Amino acid sequence: MPAWFFGMLVDYELIRRAKEGDGPAFNQLVAAYRKRILGTIARLIGRPEDVEDVGQEVFLRLYYSLDQLRSAEVFEPWLYRLTANAAYDYLRKRRRRMESRMADLSEQQVLLADAVAGEKIDRDEGQKKRIREAVDALLERVSEEDRVLLTLKEVEGLSLKELGEIYHVKENALKVRLFRARQRVLKAFSAARKQAAGVSSLR
């Protein structure tokens, strides 16, 4: 079950005050949501070192667009939409920066991804870092849209209804998009495994 839909972390009055430009109310709003949003961003982008920057971008966008919020009741899906968009923008910029360097998964990353999938490894801090890198490298092989959508569904555990509220898309359309995204990740996963197997057999 997703943590973020358990209930609002703040009351509607605080959101209304922040919407009217009350600085302390905005501070309280950020303080209530920042940990949750940073966790989601960490899983969306897979780079702990950039999480705070993207998180600040989310709250910066929140500050400048709060007056467009229709009602306090839709605050959470709306904040998640800002988060998904900021993560998407970050991933797109990163892909442009690193396109030449990250064309393929390294063999070690593929083997690690395989081991992760087979639950063969202990998960100490170093190993966690390598898991993040392996999954991150695998998700680099699909589009940013697929990556964000799949992470929200498979890693964050959001339901189709919640995703529908964030994306403003009907559940059936989302099912199709998710199925296709998952197929593309599976294809990338098996291609990477074959590639790694080929490299190993050459040795």
Add this chain to the structure above:
Amino acid sequence: MDHQNHQSGSDEARLDAMFEAYRAACPDLEPSADFMPQLWLKIEARQSVSAVFGRLARNLATAALALSLLLGLAVSISGSRVGPLPSESYAEVLADEHYNASLDFEPVRPAPAEPR
């Protein structure tokens, strides 16, 4: 066929396990102490940029207004120096010009055919 289904089911399960491991490897982060100060710095930086653009837009609008007033003044001054407007209407002037133009042309008559 069965082998293919089994393979795809196994891949699906492996992918689910991988996502689960990824979830465990990316726990919630504690924000650093300067998260809020940095955020407010960014908010203020953007505010100052939009204030600069706002000032620029206001200055441009003022300059455009002043320029249009000057142009209006110049047109009214130069208009007062021009002689009186012709008393004829536009249709009369056009008719006169048409009459003069018609004098310039002779109708073209075909040459008479030569007897065979």
